[in-house]
Amino acid sequence: MSANKVIIFGVTGVQGASVARALLTNPKFSVWGVTRNPASKSSQEMEKLGVNLIKGDLGDASSYADALKGAAGVFLNVNFWAHYKGNNADEARDIEMAQSNAAVDACKAAGVGLVVYSALESVGKFPIPHFDAKAEVVKYIKAQGVPATILYSSYYFTNLLSAKLEERGDEIVLKLPLPDDTVIPAFNPNQIGLFARLAFENPQEWTGKDMFACGENVRVDKIASVLSDLSSRKYVTMGVSRDDFLALPGEMDQELWLNYRAFVDGLMSRNPEESRKLVPEVQDFTTWVKADKDAVAKFGLRS
Template sequence: MTKESYRPRPVVAVAGATGAQGGAAARTLLDQGFRVRALTRTPDSPAARALRVLGAEVHGADFDDSGTLEAALKGADALFAMSTPFGTGTGPETEVRQGIRLLEAARGVGHIVFTSAAHADRGTGVPHFDSKYRIEQHLRGLGVPWTILGPAAFMDNHTSEWTLAGLREGRFALPMPADRPLALVSARDIGAFAAQVVARPGEFAGRRIDIASDRLTCPQIAEVLSGVCGRPLVFERLPLARVEAFSADLAAMFRYFTEAGLDVDVEALRRDFPETGWQRFGTWAATQAWQLG
């Protein structure tokens, strides 16, 4: 190979790289030969160390510190950006502030892929959807090529202790009617699709795409989980008031899921983007370690 023909591999910065979405994106990008710069507040965490072993550069970056963000993003060819209102000391306003600060620090980056939420651009009234849409609007005016992904409900949330506690008692509980399908996507598929966008920026620039890989009713979810967990499970519709007592934001989300629903075209995504390897819920569930005791 001559010096003239050598092309360095693109550098992709990944925000939230030690979390579910960011971690999935970082691992897929590494598998595909990209140089990954993992941005995290916890560069010494086990998740960060695991990314180093896989070949990522790990950079300490604080979404409340523009200096650390600018240093971590310097020279990056693309950015996988995400935001969250959940966590200690956070909320929708904090999410917007931190998300915009990340985007401002990324003005010199060649392409930004931002993961928002399905239907966040539809005036849902869900606080953490609306906050993501405010970040989307800022991104559109930034003057940097962008793509926005809107993931549906996360399959991975069903491995939380909230769900597991119910499964141990023989029930799968959500505040949803039994006949309302729920659009679902795994963190792995979010990362895989984001890597596809990074690899072909010209094809995806300026597009907003809601993504999901399956649609199931809650009784169907319970049936799948019964099979993979090896125990009979029944669906129980949880009163929305119980969710409201825990989080008004999540209650608003489930109210929207119930009344409007998420109309993501799963089959079109499978047809148009087969490289993602979209996971059906049963395929995803069979790969999880269900700690039911």
């Protein structure tokens, strides 16, 4: 096994690129990334940073299996949304699971030292296919006895960059259809690499353990008040009641609604202070929104 070779699936994506950037700060790692298209703009950007590209497709394990041989580590994140067309959540879940399990098999066959798997949990009360796929893969990893760290992520702060804003008189309504007191366990996904790097740097400590990445359990009304405090605008929430929210299916994407319902029902639990003990620089909402150029521009924040 090459002591320091780490291979990242999804290296051109949000999570994978974060892992690549974090590992590249430590010269002991040789950083490799799987992409379907090494010629794409995002692949080329990663190559310029120092990532060695591997042409491979998660839908065909034979395309990347040889490249895994001798790797000390693999970061595995499989994108549910690539297979989701709005009405086929169960099919997308099954494809995500099949692709993920095939990658786990390939890691096992190649003798990879540590798999860091980007996970979500099943919430139990109702199915959420894009959470459940990942929870099933966690079971598979454990059943296969593959050395792994399960890295549970949270809602991306960056999702707010695509939230709709509606001007209403001198107020701006943040179009998040959630009750004001909804708590969203969230983080800056561009920091997930700091968590993954910790595991790859200390595999003896992290093999067989769970890790949670969260920057803040942020309330919906706090998001609006922070945006107001940091700008000269008055941001308000939609003022949705729990009953309004429960009546929404049919009016919004079902998979996203289920994800929101996990927050509304308080079914996703994260402890940001524990995350901060691992990665002291993990950002809370205020720190993220002030530092993110796109957020500053979108929300008209004072510089």
